[in-house]
Amino acid sequence: MRAIEKVQEIRDARWFSNLTTIIIIAYASILGFKTLDEVENQYDLFLRIADYFVTIYFVFELAIKMVAEKRFLNFFKSGWNLFDFIIVAVTLLPLESSNLAAIARLMRVFRILRLFTARPELKAIIDMLIRAIPSIIDIVILMFIIFYIYAIIGSFFFMNLPSGLWENFLVSMLTLFRVLTFEDWTDVMYEAMEVYPWAWVYFVSFVIIAAFVFFNLFVAVIIGEMQKLQEADMKEEIHEDHQKLDIILKEVQSLRDEIKQLKDEK
């Protein structure tokens, strides 16, 4: 029992989460520089050692978190713990010498995602984004309808253009996404206008509608969500004030009644 409390103390200590953060960032930097060709040859041994060390540290850290739980299975009840466990487990698989070695090495990149577990502020932003989804979902559906109609019309009329940008529905969707980002959209338009001179109506209307609906509504919803969070306390106070005023009004009125009684008694 004593031992578990000691382990729990370590798990909840600030220095322990800071240490984890530093090790993740250091490891991520090393992994990044590993891709610079010249570096790889010179420091190869060093990189291998770093890799082993981080793997061992992660297993050790996970072990502490598991031991700290009174019941072993409680550990897996938290989504974030499960997330940690999977990331660590995957990089433990002995795939180095198999055909999957390259993929296995790539998986190690996702270790940086463990920063979310380390920094609560990042969790808060992710939570905010998740909470904003219901407000955004309808704009996304609206967006999909616009894309869908334009993609069908586009692939119907422009299908045989030499650039092949409209050769089927999916490619048309990709081309429209490109137009949405304004990336060389006039090249796409000018090519279509050579065959259909009125094609500018299609493109200009798409830019206005999609950029209007998508961009501005999107921004408005996100800003609205952020402000809801920030002004939550102010709104709370205003709402309480509203109720307090009702109480005061009642109090004053009953006061008046009593004064009246006083007067009448006389």
Added chain:
Amino acid sequence: MRAIEKVQEIRDARWFSNLTTIIIIAYASILGFKTLDEVENQYDLFLRIADYFVTIYFVFELAIKMVAEKRFLNFFKSGWNLFDFIIVAVTLLPLESSNLAAIARLMRVFRILRLFTARPELKAIIDMLIRAIPSIIDIVILMFIIFYIYAIIGSFFFMNLPSGLWENFLVSMLTLFRVLTFEDWTDVMYEAMEVYPWAWVYFVSFVIIAAFVFFNLFVAVIIGEMQKLQEADMKEEIHEDHQKLDIILKEVQSLRDEIKQLKDEK
């Protein structure tokens, strides 16, 4: 009478609108993949069946909505019902074998617009956009004036440039719209600067004015509209508080008068 109530129940049931939503989305996906060449050849029969099924379902659904009304003509009083009716009716026209077959097939795309009838949240966004129009209309007029003046000046000076981007008023408008989206606007400018070295004044001023007025005012108006909606209840409370304070003030003052009377009477 009993039969009508039964039909109305079906019409208003959540499962009925969900079923319609799923069928619309499924059909839209099928229609999208129809444009992928290889798919069309293999699944052609399947696609035809899906088409017949959806047409029949839509007629059936419309019939339910019509029968559910006590008076048949009431059905057409709702704008959304009329909208539904037209979309269904157009795809019922026997144009398959005529010259308009291609157009008729294209019209079916607009069946996805029936999602608006199915999901009330989408109607709400459309309503919000419609309500925002009066606030936006003046910015659009302002924008048109800026475009107009620049288009006339542009087609006056740059009319004979080899690219033909300024050959008449309408083409100049399109070119300015392109500059507004920053799409290869420097190519247009550098071409003009070869003939008129001061042409950068024209382009830079347009980018600053149009992007400034258009983009920022636009965004500000949209965000303002969204916030009006979201803060409507808070403003309502603040306004009510404002009036309640007046009542309380009066009450307290008349209280004081009465106390004074009490004292004077003594």
Added chain:
Amino acid sequence: MRAIEKVQEIRDARWFSNLTTIIIIAYASILGFKTLDEVENQYDLFLRIADYFVTIYFVFELAIKMVAEKRFLNFFKSGWNLFDFIIVAVTLLPLESSNLAAIARLMRVFRILRLFTARPELKAIIDMLIRAIPSIIDIVILMFIIFYIYAIIGSFFFMNLPSGLWENFLVSMLTLFRVLTFEDWTDVMYEAMEVYPWAWVYFVSFVIIAAFVFFNLFVAVIIGEMQKLQEADMKEEIHEDHQKLDIILKEVQSLRDEIKQLKDEK
């Protein structure tokens, strides 16, 4: 005296300003289509007549506004009247046959600016923009400092690049403005990186700083200004409530004093 009142009635009538608006827009459309080559040849006479008619109408309208004033010179005291007068006067100058004929024709474009005089909503937006200037001026100065430093450094290091995009201070400013709009900025960067491999620091830092400071602060200030206007009444109410609460507090406290006196007297 009677005649002046009649003229004033006409000047202030809604139908008169609406008529002016319609004539301005119709004339602007005609002027726009005049630049379409084929049209010019066929309808040349019609266009000339429209031109004469609008000129006469404008003189007539201006005359009404002048006559409606009790003292002739009062007319010129309003900035908007002066603005109208100059636009009309310039197009009256007999420059058709002189060397300035082309310029004179161009000046007619600015007649569309008379829409500002006709629609008060447009005046309001312009006023808002003018009022927002003091808030923006410091961001513009900040922006200028950033542009200035980067332009000097850029023209110092990249002066001899073959594209000539940095050949002197002014051209460097233009190139940086282009980078600010993200227009082919990587082409400019890759060219510089061939000579100075670290040049990406220059470009990436400029994009982050200039787009960060310029765009976001700019948007924030504009949105802030718009909200100040929209929430002015709510803030006014909150401020009044604040003062009313003080009055109520005083009233209640003096009430209590008086009650105390009542008790003490007993």
Added chain:
Amino acid sequence: MRAIEKVQEIRDARWFSNLTTIIIIAYASILGFKTLDEVENQYDLFLRIADYFVTIYFVFELAIKMVAEKRFLNFFKSGWNLFDFIIVAVTLLPLESSNLAAIARLMRVFRILRLFTARPELKAIIDMLIRAIPSIIDIVILMFIIFYIYAIIGSFFFMNLPSGLWENFLVSMLTLFRVLTFEDWTDVMYEAMEVYPWAWVYFVSFVIIAAFVFFNLFVAVIIGEMQKLQEADMKEEIHEDHQKLDIILKEVQSLRDEIKQLKDEK
């Protein structure tokens, strides 16, 4: 003692700071035009004189600020004074004839930064930006994680593409930054899609996630910070009102108690 007061008066005078502002801007303009080749040859003597004059003026201004302090070392306690001192001192170094002459000339550009010392409004904006950093830092970390993962995956799969845009981790980061600004991102995508047809998933997801998270959250945070500043006084009032209502409520309730006592006594 009298002399110091006189000097302090000069230092704090509005005309003195205005004079400094004008001299800085005039000098910055001259420095800008110095880079125009033709100008340099003709006005070379004039430019040299301006340079000497500004150097002397800056030393003079700094001397006044130093003398105005009662203790000489107090001058260096202010960060802005130190900032001024370094800028002036660097340009005083006799590097004209040495190998560092070019660098020395470049350093003079930073004299424009002394505008910050002259205009307090600019200091305020810089302060606001510095205060906004804590709110932004987590979004920047989030951004870094997204960039990091995409850069590793990108350089893993696309390393051997002929354009060399993914040849190592750092170059991949730069390429992703380019994609973030939408600058010819489809060219990068189409090149990758020739080898990996599914590469559009990588690019489209990056554009959606990075532009979504980065741009919108960023804007939301900046706008939120600006509004916090602007609405600080309103929130203060609402908070004070909240507390005043509590006081009033207590007062009214104790009033009622006393009235009750009055009644009971009878």
